[in-house]
Amino acid sequence: MNAELLIPVGVAVVAILAAVAAFTIAWRRSSGDEWRKNVARETLASDRSTGVDVTAVVTDAAVAEAVLDTAPEAEEPAVGAVAIATTQRVVEVSPEEAGVTRRTFLNRALSATFLGGFLGTQALAFLSFLWPKVSGGFGSDVVAGKTADLLAQAVNPDGTKNPVFVPEARAYVLPASSITSEQFDGRGVDAGGLIALFQRCVHLGCRVPWCQTSQGFECPCHGSKYNSVGEYFAGPAPRNLDRFVVEITDSDDFIIKTGSIIETPRAIEKSVEYPLGPSCIGG
Numbered sequence: 001m002n003a004e005l006l007i008p009v010g011v012a013v014v015a016i017l018a019a020v021a022a023f024t025i026a027w028r029r030s031s032g033d034e035w036r037k038n039v040a041r042e043t044l045a046s047d048r049s050t051g052v053d054v055t056a057v058v059t060d061a062a063v064a065e066a067v068l069d070t071a072p073e074a075e076e077p078a079v080g081a082v083a084i085a086t087t088q089r090v091v092e093v094s095p096e097e098a099g100v101t102r103r104t105f106l107n108r109a110l111s112a113t114f115l116g117g118f119l120g121t122q123a124l125a126f127l128s129f130l131w132p133k134v135s136g137g138f139g140s141d142v143v144a145g146k147t148a149d150l151l152a153q154a155v156n157p158d159g160t161k162n163p164v165f166v167p168e169a170r171a172y173v174l175p176a177s178s179i180t181s182e183q184f185d186g187r188g189v190d191a192g193g194l195i196a197l198f199q200r201c202v203h204l205g206c207r208v209p210w211c212q213t214s215q216g217f218e219c220p221c222h223g224s225k226y227n228s229v230g231e232y233f234a235g236p237a238p239r240n241l242d243r244f245v246v247e248i249t250d251s252d253d254f255i256i257k258t259g260s261i262i263e264t265p266r267a268i269e270k271s272v273e274y275p276l277g278p279s280c281i282g283g
C-alpha cells in the first residue's frame, strides 16, 4: 500500500473505531440508569444527600414500610408505587456531584472521536514521512544503474559532459574530475569515476538545471552558478552543490545514498574550469 492510500484508510479506521467505542460505552451507561429519566433531579439530589434511595420502586409491602421508616411523615405507600419522601431537602449540587449526564457523555465522546481522528491523521502523516526510508525512493539507497552504462551516458563523443539525471534520487550523476578538491577526500562522494550531485540549489532550494554550453549548473531563480562538479562559481549560493555518498556493488550497480548528504563550503581552488561556453541564464 502506498503512502497516499495509507493516510485516508488509516483515518477512516481510527474514526470508525472511535465511533463504535463511543456508541458502546453510551449504550452501556444508559441501559442501567433508564429509570432516572422519570425522576426529578431534586429528588435524585436529595437521595444522594440522605443516603436513602427514595426513588426505588416498592414491590413488597414490608420493603415499602422500611422505606417510609426512613422518610419522616411519609404516607402509606401502595405496593407497586413509587415511594417519595414528603419532606424533601432541595440541595443544589454541582455537575460533578450530579454525575455525567448522557448528553455530556455523548458530547465528550464526539470530541474524543474528532481528537482521535486528528491524532490518527498526524501519526499516519508521520509514518508516511518515514515510509520512503523503508520502501525505497528519496531518503534511502537508490540504484542509479550500472556504473559502466552511467559513465558512457555521462560523457558525449566530443568529450563534453552530459549529466545523467536520476529522478528517484533527485540527483545528477556525472564524471568526477581527476583533480578533486581536498575537501571531498575520504567522504565517500565518488566511486568508479562518478559523483552524484543533489539537484537542489543551496541558496533557496530551486532545482538547478545543467547548461550544456557553459558545462556547468546555473540556477534560474537568483543566478547562482556552479561548475560541472558542483563547485560554487558565482551568485548568492553560500556553498557548493551538495553531494551524496555513493558506492558500487559487486554487480556494478551505482548506489546513491540519498540519506547521506555531504555539504561543503565554497571551493577556493576549483577542480574544473568554468564556464567553457555561453551561459544559459546570462550574467
Ligand code: FES
Pocket (backbone or CB within 6 Å): 201, 202, 203, 204, 205, 206, 219, 220, 221, 222, 223, 224, 235, 236, 237
Ligand atoms: S535558489 Fe538558486 S540562486 Fe537562489
